[in-house]
Amino acid sequence: MTSGTRDLSTPRVEMRGIRKRFGALEVLRGVDLTVGRGEVVGLVGDNGAGKSTLMKMLAGAVVPDSGEIRVDGTALTGSGPRAARAAGIEMVYQDLALCNDVDVAGNLFLGREIYRPLSRRLDHKRMHEEAAKDLATLHIRISDTRQLVATMSGGQRQAIAIARAVTFEPKVLVLDEPTAALAAREVEMTLQLIRDVSTRGVSVVLITHRLQDLFEVADRFVVLYEGVNHRQMTPSETDLGGLVTAMMGK
Amino acid sequence: MSTETVTPPTGRADRRGARQDFVHRNFGVLSISAVLAVLFVFFSVQTDAFLTTNNLVNVARQVAPTVVVAVAMTFVITTGNIDLSVGSILGLSAAALAIVAESGSAVVALVLALVLGLGIGLVNGALTAFGKLQSFIVTLAALTAVRGLALLITDGYSTPITSDFLLPIGNGRLAGLYTPTWIAVVVVAAGWYVFNHTRFGRYVVAVGSNAESLRRAGVDVRRIQLAVLTLTGLVAGLAGVITAARLASGSSNSGTLFELEVITAVVLGGTALMGGKGSIIGSAIGAVTLGVISNGLVLLRVDVYWVPITQGLILIVAILLNARLFSGISGQRT
Numbered sequence: 001m002t003s004g005t006r007d008l009s010t011p012r013v014e015m016r017g018i019r020k021r022f023g024a025l026e027v028l029r030g031v032d033l034t035v036g037r038g039e040v041v042g043l044v045g046d047n048g049a050g051k052s053t054l055m056k057m058l059a060g061a062v063v064p065d066s067g068e069i070r071v072d073g074t075a076l077t078g079s080g081p082r083a084a085r086a087a088g089i090e091m092v093y094q095d096l097a098l099c100n101d102v103d104v105a106g107n108l109f110l111g112r113e114i115y116r117p118l119s120r121r122l123d124h125k126r127m128h129e130e131a132a133k134d135l136a137t138l139h140i141r142i143s144d145t146r147q148l149v150a151t152m153s154g155g156q157r158q159a160i161a162i163a164r165a166v167t168f169e170p171k172v173l174v175l176d177e178p179t180a181a182l183a184a185r186e187v188e189m190t191l192q193l194i195r196d197v198s199t200r201g202v203s204v205v206l207i208t209h210r211l212q213d214l215f216e217v218a219d220r221f222v223v224l225y226e227g228v229n230h231r232q233m234t235p236s237e238t239d240l241g242g243l244v245t246a247m248m249g250k
Numbered sequence: 251m252s253t254e255t256v257t258p259p260t261g262r263a264d265r266r267g268a269r270q271d272f273v274h275r276n277f278g279v280l281s282i283s284a285v286l287a288v289l290f291v292f293f294s295v296q297t298d299a300f301l302t303t304n305n306l307v308n309v310a311r312q313v314a315p316t317v318v319v320a321v322a323m324t325f326v327i328t329t330g331n332i333d334l335s336v337g338s339i340l341g342l343s344a345a346a347l348a349i350v351a352e353s354g355s356a357v358v359a360l361v362l363a364l365v366l367g368l369g370i371g372l373v374n375g376a377l378t379a380f381g382k383l384q385s386f387i388v389t390l391a392a393l394t395a396v397r398g399l400a401l402l403i404t405d406g407y408s409t410p411i412t413s414d415f416l417l418p419i420g421n422g423r424l425a426g427l428y429t430p431t432w433i434a435v436v437v438v439a440a441g442w443y444v445f446n447h448t449r450f451g452r453y454v455v456a457v458g459s460n461a462e463s464l465r466r467a468g469v470d471v472r473r474i475q476l477a478v479l480t481l482t483g484l485v486a487g488l489a490g491v492i493t494a495a496r497l498a499s500g501s502s503n504s505g506t507l508f509e510l511e512v513i514t515a516v517v518l519g520g521t522a523l524m525g526g527k528g529s530i531i532g533s534a535i536g537a538v539t540l541g542v543i544s545n546g547l548v549l550l551r552v553d554v555y556w557v558p559i560t561q562g563l564i565l566i567v568a569i570l571l572n573a574r575l576f577s578g579i580s581g582q583r584t
Contacts, residue, residue, distance in 0.1 A: 097466070099459035101526035102452070110456060111467025113449045121447045 010073045012037050012203045013058065013172055018067035020053055027053050029227040030067070035172065040194060040204045042218035044211065046247050049224040051207050055174050058205070059091040060084030071171065088171030092178065097161035100150035104142055105131035107149055108164050138163050138196055140189075155186025162193055172203045179210050191217050211243055225249040278520010279532040281571055285518075285564065286539045293546035300549050307427060311496065313541030314430030315340070315489035319508070320515040320533040321441035322485040325478040327516055328445075330458040330525025331385035333479060335374060335392035336486035336512055339367050340505030342400040343490025347416070348409035348500025356413040363494075364487045370396060371483015372476075379475035389479075393509065400502035408501035411494060420496030430492045434534075437485070442530040454478060458525025514561065515540055518568050539564075 013035040020028040028050045035041050043051050056062040058069065060081040069077045071087045098107050105128045106113075114123045114130075131145040140159045142152075149157055158178055165173055175194070179187045187210070194217045198204050206218060214221060215235050223231040223246045231246040238246070294301040319336050326333045343363040350359035374392055378385040411417065422429040445451040453474050456464040461471050489508075494500040517523060518539060519532025543564065544557045 097463055099456045099463050099526070101455055101459040106452060110452075110464065111469050113452060115449060120449070121443075122449065122452065124447075 011035060012039075012072060013205075014068075014070040014073075015054070015058065016068045016070075018054065018057065018069070019065045020050075020057070020062065021065055027227055028064070031224065031227065031229055033222060033229075035203045035205060037203060038198050038201045039220065040198050040206060040218050042214035042221045043205055043207050043224070044214065044221055044243065044247055045224035045230075048226075049247075050227045051224055052176060054224070055091065055176060055205060055207060058084065058172070059089055059174060085168070088169075089174065090165040090168055090170035090172070091174040091176070092158075092161050092165050093176060097164065098149050098157055101148065103146050103148050104135075104152075104160060105145040107160055108134060108145075108167060110164070134167055135160075135163055138166060138193055140193065153183075153186065155182045155189055158182060158186070158190055159193055162190070162197070166197055166200075166202070170202060172205065173197060174205045174207075176207045177209065178206070179208060179213055187213065211240055214243070215240070221246075223247060276520075276529075279529050279535065282518050282520065282532055282535050282539060282568065285568065286535055286542065289539065289542050289546065293542065293549065297546065297549040300546055303426075305545070305549070307431075309538075309541050309545045310431040310434075311428040312545070313538050314428075314434040315492050316508070316511055316515055316537040316540065317434040317534050318437045318492070319482065319485050319489050319512045320519075320537045321437050321530055322478075322482040323512050323516050324441070324519070324521050324528045324530050324533045325445065325451075325454050326385070326482050327513070327521050327523060328454050328458045328525055328528030329475060329478050330461075331378060331475060331479065332389065332513070332523075333371075333374065333385065333482040333486075334389040334509050335370065335396055336482055336489070337505040337508030337510075338393045338396035338400065339370050339483055339486035340490040340493060340508055341502050342370075342396050342403075343367050343487040344494035344500040344504045345400045345404045345409070345502045346500070347491055347494050348411050349403060351411055351413045351416055352409055356415040359413075360416065360491060363491050364484060367487020367490065368480060368484040371480040371486070374483060375476035375479030378479055379472035385475075385479065397502070397506075404500075404502040406502060408499045408503075411498050411500060416491075416495050417498060418495075419491060420494070420498070428496075430496060433488070433492060438530060438534045445528065445530045450474070450477070455526060455528070458522075458527070460526075511540060511561075512537070514565050518565060 011034040013033065015031065015033040018028050018031045019026070031050065031054060033041075033054065043055070045051050053062055057064050060076075060079065060083060063078040067077070068075065071089065074087065076084060076087050099110065102110065108131045109127050114126050115121060116123060128145045135142055135145070140163055142156060142160070149160065152160075162173070162175070162178065179190050182190065191213055194204055194206065206214065208214060218235060221233050221235070221238070221243060222229070223243070225247070226249065230249060233246070299305055323333060323336065343366055346366055347359050347363040350362055370392060374385070374388050377383050377388045419429055424432060445454065453464060453469055456469070457471055457474050465471050490505065493504050497504070515536035516533045518536030519529050519534070521528040521533060540561055543560055547557050547560060548554065
């Protein structure tokens with residue numbers, strides 16, 4: 001791969017003409033989606049509009065029938081979850097991400113623990129230090145990385161799940177309903193986290209039913225309706241009512 | 251609860267949280283230690299023979315096979331699996347050790363007994379991890395089949411062991427304690443280290459806690475399941491060697507209901523049957539507690555049939571305490 005061929009105008013994510021049929025139902029009928037560097041895109045649409053399927057394709061979990069997915073200009077269509085992750089796509093699934101019986105640092109380092117090569121002994125001290133540093137960078141206030149995740153609130157757990165995805169240094173972070181089931185203050189915390197992540201240059205695709213959240217963090221809305229691109233707008237062009245109207249296909 | 255995000259790091263609520271976390275994590279060990287202490291004092295007061303060096307050294311030898319297998323079983327149960335075949339593997343290993351030692355080399359007999367355990371564990375693990383079968387069913391089948399195999403090769407008779415190489419494994423002494431006790435000490439120490447201080451131990455907990463999360467983190471969950479079940483097989487083989495060497499005889503009947511004693515010990519020690527939480531030290535103390543109960547009751551000249559009854563009752567009480575107090579203290583959110 002030659003460097004320098006990618007100019008900044010290449011979008012981070014480019015999905016073109018995506019189609020998917022599940023049996024008789026055509027869920028996606030030629031959808032396009034582009035996401036720029038550090039951009040926060042709110043992907044909205046009514047239930048069944050195809051938002052989650054589209055994001056599962058980006059994460060490599062679902063293969064499109066036709067269409068093209070490019071990340072930084074490199075084709076990624078249908079190459080599987082591992083390739084998607086290697087290309088820098090991280091998806092946070094609510095409640096699937098964490099081990100309740102493992103502490104905060106353990107969850108952040110799950111699968112890539114730091115250990116001393118000779119004795120195979122886990123370097124607990126360093127993992128706790130680095131976990132605390134990572135959390136501080138993201139302004140996540142968790143005072144003790146030795147706490148078990150099971151004892152924490154929904155918002156804290158969501159924050160840890162996002163922090164974990166961020167420590168993989170992704171190019172694109174996909175969040176599916178990150179604020180569902182959170183208390184008001186925790187929602188604010190999660191939104192702030194999304195802002196922080198995007199200022200670090202990470203692109204974010206946010207799926208949520210809480211449309212008011214989108215007005216706080218999204219740079220652009222992409223509205224899907226019955227499997228096609230319906231509208232595209234910025235928060236300054238519309239209001240909550242306008243967004244709801246667009247979601248209903250009008 | 252005291253886990254609010256705004257709590258400053260040095261807050262009092264935070265220290266209370268840390269203390270709760272300590273109790274939360276060690277509740278099983280603390281409660282079984284208390285039970286053991288009470289039993290210890292009770293038997294010491296009630297009998298003359300209990301609190302004597304001779305008796306305690308003997309108890310420490312008797313409980314060794316249970317302790318050793320309970321350590322391995324803790325790994326299995328923490329992943330959310332179970333191994334019901336350890337008693338049958340113990341019997342087969344003991345029988346094979348005696349038979350092969352009688353007709354040939356003692357070293358070959360020892361290696362064979364251990365390899366048999368390892369091999370059966372490997373089959374259990376492969377069927378569970380790669381065959382996608384429940385470990386309960388797989389090891390239940392092995393419990394029956396392996397016991398049958400042990401009966402088949404012995405014809406139901408026990409075989410004496412006379413080898414000067416093998417007998418010390420059961421009866422040798424070092425610094426006052428018997429070899430089985432030292433083996434148990436080494437296994438507990440190694441198990442504790444691996445469980446708490448290596449990636450493998452971390453993944454064992456993660457498999458039982460949220461296997462999907464571990465899988466997404468890029469870890470092959472099947473290899474962890476294969477490893478833990480192979481380990482119990484090997485260690486059950488070792489327990490068979492220890493038992494046969496101590497009794498100077500290998501019998502296909504040894505280790506009957508041994509699996510239940512081991513599982514009882516592990517659960518007494520605070521390991522969750524649903525997985526995700528385990529304690530090696532707890533399991534060891536649990537096994538010692540069961541040994542102390544049977545020893546103490548015998549010394550009290552209570553009818554020997556009271557031993558399993560008492561062990562069963564103590565198990566129920568311990569689990570009730572765990573379930574009730576535990577949920578109250580930890581305040582776990584799900």
